[in-house]
Amino acid sequence: MSGTALTPPPLIHTERLNLRRPKVEDAQALFEGYTSRPEIVRYLTWRPHGSVEDTRQFLSWVGAAWDRGDEFSYVICPSQESAPIGMIGIHPAGTRVNFGYVIGPEHWGKGYTAEALSVLVEWSLAQEGIWRAGAYCDIENPASARVMEKAGMAFEGILRRWSVHPNVGPEPRDCLSYSKVR
Template sequence: MSHQDEKQGHASRTMRTQRLELRHPELEDAQALFDAYAADPQVTRYLVWRPHKDATETREFLALRRALSSTGASYCWVIRKLDETSPVGMIELRVSGTQGNVGYVLARSHWGHGIMPEAVVSVVEFARSALSLQIISSCCDLENPASARVLRKAGFDYLGVRKSHFAHPAISHGARDVQFFELRLG
């Protein structure tokens, strides 16, 4: 794929909702994302990565997401509110065959306004129309009801608890129980 094709492919993945733009991450987003949430221990508490120490770590994180996205194994977007210039979060769709798995994060100052359900619905529509995926799953820590609520609001079904499923290193070393959700697109 040429650089131009790659740029056009990424551009075509830009999505707009009523209040948001979701676009492919640039390495230049690192400082804004670091300032917005990547170093915030409350935001990263239930994530699979620890708070970043500096914007260089956020840049490396973005470089990895971009590399994965160029293989088709993952699609990643930064989330920007249309009335603001800086991105406020990220959402990722990991793809395996006809199945996807979604994960997301949002700056704490923007919690509680329905931003993430709006972003998830947009990514679900992308998975359905552009990738023809059949199932999207997601899981969240038992102690993360806000994330569970996001998934319910976006139309996912609750399938129960999976024991010792994911490590959330900010809380403990061992794998933790998670609530498992699924959305069938077929």
Template sequence: MGCTMIYNHSEKTIKTDRLILRLFRESDAKKISILCNNYHLYKNTLYLPYPYSIDDALGWIKNHLSNYNDDRMYEFAVTDKETGELYGAIGLSHNKNAHNGEIGYWIGEEYWGNGYATEAAKGMVEFAFTKKKFHKVYARYFTTNTASGRVLEKIGMKQEGILREHVMKDKKYIDLVYYGIINHEV
């Protein structure tokens, strides 16, 4: 996949070439609220509220550690390896029965175009396959968010289908595009 991933179980981190994916801390809440209180980010995500407050961030962070410890969901801050600056988030769900999971991510608008989503997604998929032994990883995005589609293609995922007018966002129906990759395809 073209990315070096180092997983540290005791620190609960994934290191890639330029990034450290780590659990969120309460001290990240202010930066999260600044990054997420952005209409351009909101319109491309399924679940982010808008406007987005510090309380929204704290409520979101509160279950991350228990989700991680219970192997339900791995939700990481996407941070700069050198400076620790928070760029965004990436998550991976874990369906234990099917041995698969969905990745989702967002990067603050001021950091778009630097390849952070692609690098974080590569690291997360490698973590899913090599450390968690998933059979498949999948993702979905709005047809209006072509940048997210390019990220998924760059990490080797293949389009599996389009669910037409599947979700409502801002009182409009939007198509969802599904992508996936199977462990043996990597």
């Protein structure tokens, strides 16, 4: 599948948030906020980080992936703060993009993740050659499904045995699929 070269802006402002490229210096805040917490990363595709160094290595990898154009991750920061409270990533795949996101539990229920996802979905669909913006979540994660709905994505169906969430078990799990298309 031929890919569309995306060039996301390094900083995006929304009504209440700043989305920016992550820095290795963000490691401590992210480690304390969620990367080390099993209950927060339960439905993600990676295990909790055992140390701040694990988070630093992850952030180095994220920076290199951005530079290669493989994926584009942003830290989510409330407008008046510089410390990140979560992350959201754009994963290009030919004529579509996929998203993944996580935010610390102290910030759940405030609409921050939906606000971040919404602006990135709209930006992505405005790019030439991108026709579909999608995301999925574990079938037992209704809060994530609500984020996608609030961001204007439509429920498409259940992806059977779609994704391994190692914090739940070793087998692929059913996931809810959402998208917005143009």
